[in-house]
Amino acid sequence: MVNHGVFTRYAENALSTMATAVCGIPFVIGIAPLASVDEEDRAPANVPFLATSFAEAEKALGFSDNWTDYGISEFMYYHFRLAGVQPVIFLPLTETISSQQFNGDGTATEFTITAKPDTVQKVEVGGTEVTVSSYDKATGKVTLASAPASGTDNVEAFYLSKPSAATVAAAVDKIDLCMAMFGVIPDLIVAPGFSHETTVAAAMAAKAAAVNGMFHAKAIVDIEAASYTAAVTAKNGGTFTETEIVCWPHGKLGDMVFHGSTIEAGRLAQTDVDNEGVPYESPSNKAIFIDSLCDGEGQEIILTLEQANILNAAGICTALNFMGGYKCWGNYTGAYPASTAVEEYFIPVGRMFDWVANTLIKTFWSKLDKPITRRLLDGILDSCNIWLNGLVGRGYLLGGRAEMIADENPVTDLMAGIVRLHLFLTPPSPAQEIDFVLEYDASYVESALS
Secondary structure (H helix, E strand, O other): OOOOOOOOOOOOOOOOOOOOOOOOOOEEEEEEOOOOOOOOOOOOOOOOEEEEEHHHHHHHOOOOOOOOOHHHHHHHHHHHHOOOOOOOEEEEEOOOEEEEEEEEEEOOOEEOOOOOOOOOEEHHHHEOOOOOOEEOOOEEEEEEEOOOOOOEEEEEEEEEEOOOHHHHHHHHHHHHHHHHHHHOOOOOEEEEOOOOOOOOEEHHHHHOOOOOOOOOEEEEEEEOOOOOOHHHHHHOOOOOOEEEEEEEEEEEEEEEEEEEEHHHHHHHHHHHHHHOOOOOOOOOEEEOOOEEEEEOOOOOOOOOOHHHHHHHHEEEEEEEEEOOOOOOOOEEEEOOOOOOOHHHEEHHHHHHHHHHHHHHHHHHHOOOOOOOHHHHHHHHHHHHHHHHHHHHHHOOOEEEEEEHHHOOOOOHHHHHOOOOOOEEOOOOOOOOOOOOOOOHHHHHHHHHHH
16 A cells, blocks of 8 residues: 555653552451451451551451450551551451350359460350450460359350461462552561461561562561560570561550551551652651550560660660650661671661662563663663662662673673663661760860950
């Protein structure tokens, strides 16, 4: 066909608009009171569920004040109602309610549950719920307000059978479903009530290094200890890496008790929101929503500045009431003090590296399998450098550049379709210590009085 006229066409732009990675998005593993939710609204167990509000999460996952059993309810309350940030991706594990039956004799008020669960949800006598005066989880002994009448198996105690550490550790891999289901890569992995288990913490740390085999995150884990010295001993006796943020102790607001990991995740998300979704600032020395500290048994803990700094020196993030109410306190990841690499031991520096890496993967995934040409390489490098320069101009980086270094790209690798691009970047370090030097200057006496 002969063309006769004026025609136009659009050429592909070599530059790419950066697909900036999200940050401050928690992936929360725990148990939710699913049995209390209507079947048509109930989220399925062992499947990630994204929620953007407390009401949405409560409708699908339920809510309970028993946070010892239901860690997801604890996280929901702090993150949505106190910290006021969203979204959150929850992984509700299977809720298994077990029971043990006893024979009432008309006089006994104490019964011992063999499994020694953390809590007793209820006790029924002849199918009717009765008042529980006390429960001692160390012995499994439950005490009723009055003695049940005589009867065979007429007393039944109900409790939650928690999943094993191995089961929770295996569930961490479910984070890989989030990209396919929601198009979101969570960058914080949390498991309040379980992350103090070494098996679970190790699985969280390993997955944080390679979500979907390539993306980067941080695992926020707890230490269970009765004192700050015991917490330091536990940290020094464990194996923690730069992918972990280690927290101790719990925090309280009134009668509500929150794990340190729950509080830290909320503060990280708040800080990211305050900085336009760029994780360049530390959560340390920023307000949190608690009014006291306690251990896992609810015993009050009071930390001095010196004690909090001892925790920090061991690579533990804590909370401190020193100036202006309780605040997060600590800039170091679990790699400190063993690591000497700034990008490994400082939380905001490491998270900036993670965020940049995740952004690069998302942005240039579309360039995979295109012919390796000068135009392709220049387009990628130019896109990176324009973006990095913008981050420098906004104060999120002190400097940054992207290069293709010849020594890192031998001809044989280029022939095999392998290209290596080198990014240099320097996020600002947190002001860990500010020193003032004061000196008496006698010359001011002479100038003032002469």
